[in-house]
Amino acid sequence: MEIPLALRTVMVTRYILPLREGGSLPALAEADDGFKYALKFRGAGQREKALISELLGGEIGRLLGFKVPELVFAELDVAFGRSEGDEEIQDLLKGSQGLNLALHFLSQAINFDPLAMEVDPLLASKIVWLDMLITNVDRTFRNTNMLMWNRELWLIDHGAAFLFHHSWNNWERSATGTFPIIQNHVLLPKASMLDEANEILKPLLTPQKITEIVSLIPKPWLLAGGESENADELAGVYSSFLNLRHAHADHFTKEAKDARTAVI
Known part of the structure; x- marks a missing residue:
């Protein structure tokens, strides 16, 4: 169990x-x-x-x-x-x-330097896929939000993801729509295996896992914005967004591939 x-x-x-x-x-x-x-x-x-x-x-x-x-x-x-x-x-x-x-806190970790450090193409593609899924705008050359620690790449700082929750109107459009900011992703030029990343990662994120992760959000955090007095309703929007976004993974994978073609 x-x-x-x-x-x-x-x-x-x-x-x-x-x-x-x-x-x-x-x-x-x-x-x-x-x-x-x-x-x-x-x-x-x-x-x-x-x-x-x-x-x-x-x-x-x-x-x-x-x-x-x-x-x-x-x-x-x-x-x-x-x-x-x-x-x-x-x-x-x-x-x-x-x-x-x-x-x-990862003591003695160093910031990832895209000009001096290599990343495996599959790993780069998986990270781009993740950021497309959660609509993360903040993994750029200016601020990579990745650390090297014990010779491994670690992901940090996802606070700028889930753009839809800053304006709850049309969250469905955010889930199914395009995400052109991906063209600024620091790893996009190295992400040459996006189809493979999609095939590997898509089956891992099930509706049950989405529900489990969303259930971790403390109810006072959900209610703090004043969008609703029903925390379960707001949690349901996050779950629905992720399920719908996940259902459109093939589409956002193609979008990332097209963006990569335009920048390399």
């Missing part, structure tokens, strides 16, 4: 430092399990929607066989951050009290 999908919950004990400049200000933090995490705050940027995208994108990636750092729910205590001297960071911490999301 399969073990139900679940994420661990940790309590954040120490804010160490911001990981990079930017509006979302993710941070390196330590938790009560003794590990360090890249902490994503629900009070930042796109708020809970970014965390939902991170959760869904990361766990779908893991299901499909990609290297993705462990995702955990990260609890921020009401008193956390009161001694923080930076006013902007203190406001961020206050606005993120409660449940957040964090990725296990």
Whole structure:
């Protein structure tokens, strides 16, 4: 019998430092399990929607066989951050009290450099396929959102995926429509095995697996945007989007192939 999908919950004990400049200000933090995490705050940027995208994108990636750092729910205590001297960071911490999301920190990992590092064509094609599935706009030359750790390629930062949930109107069109931003994907020139990637990955994502992954989204995150007072209804939209997008995998695979032909 399969073990139900679940994420661990940790309590954040120490804010160490911001990981990079930017509006979302993710941070390196330590938790009560003794590990360090890249902490994503629900009070930042796109708020809970970014965390939902991170959760869904990361766990779908893991299901499909990609290297993705462990995702955990990260609890921020009401008193956390009161001694923080930076006013902007203190406001961020206050606005993120409660449940957040964090990725296990890969110590000494280095950013993927597309000009200096090689990627297997099949792996490149699989990553492009994943990003077409979840409509991820943020894996470009400017910001690859991939790390090299222990000589393996790891995927991070899926918070910019699932564009439809920033405007719930016509989500069906987003699921079945084109995704021209794929032409900017950092791995598209190397993705010469997109048909093979489609054949391998498409059978792995079943309706049951989609339901299991979507069920991980905390209900308060779903309700935070105010689109509905019914969290199950909103979760159902995510499931329906993924099922419909998955059903059109052959179409978006061809779109990616056509985009690749145009850029190489």
